[in-house]
Amino acid sequence: MFFKYTEAFVAIAAIDFEALVQFYRRLLERDPKPYIPNGYAEFQLTGLRLGIFCPQESHQQEFANSVGSGMSLCLEVEDLESAIAHLTEIGYPPPGAITIASHGREIYTYDPAGNRLIFHQSS
Numbered sequence: 001m002f003f004k005y006t007e008a009f010v011a012i013a014a015i016d017f018e019a020l021v022q023f024y025r026r027l028l029e030r031d032p033k034p035y036i037p038n039g040y041a042e043f044q045l046t047g048l049r050l051g052i053f054c055p056q057e058s059h060q061q062e063f064a065n066s067v068g069s070g071m072s073l074c075l076e077v078e079d080l081e082s083a084i085a086h087l088t089e090i091g092y093p094p095p096g097a098i099t100i101a102s103h104g105r106e107i108y109t110y111d112p113a114g115n116r117l118i119f120h121q122s123s
Helices: 017-028 057-063 080-089
Strands: 010-013 040-045 048-053 072-076 099-101 104-110 116-122
Touching (some): 017 048
Antiparallel strands (some): 099 104
16 A cells, blocks of 8 residues: 655754753744644745654653663754854753764764764765
8 A cells, every 4th residue: 555745844842842942042043933822833944844842741751761762853053163163152052072974074963852962074
């Protein structure tokens, strides 16, 4: 059986919804649209919609231990040092050093909920 879909996007669960929305608002330097307080926020990125949602109380346990999951939000940047400076400026300096991958340089950091973000600059 085949099904059709119209698009794909990433949605991150957030028990502390407002803290995560504020982090991404500062990181991306834009407001979410739509924005439903303590419910749902969506950021329009180049090539991606990033949704943040507050799970219903009956589902919060499912998301309680998502730190260290295999998912990462990867952002390709033109200048890795500028990205690091911006992360530091908003209070989230990357905890490690720049690493060299086969496809370029990258740095890992984490949002307030512990989700991994990879900032990558192609070589």
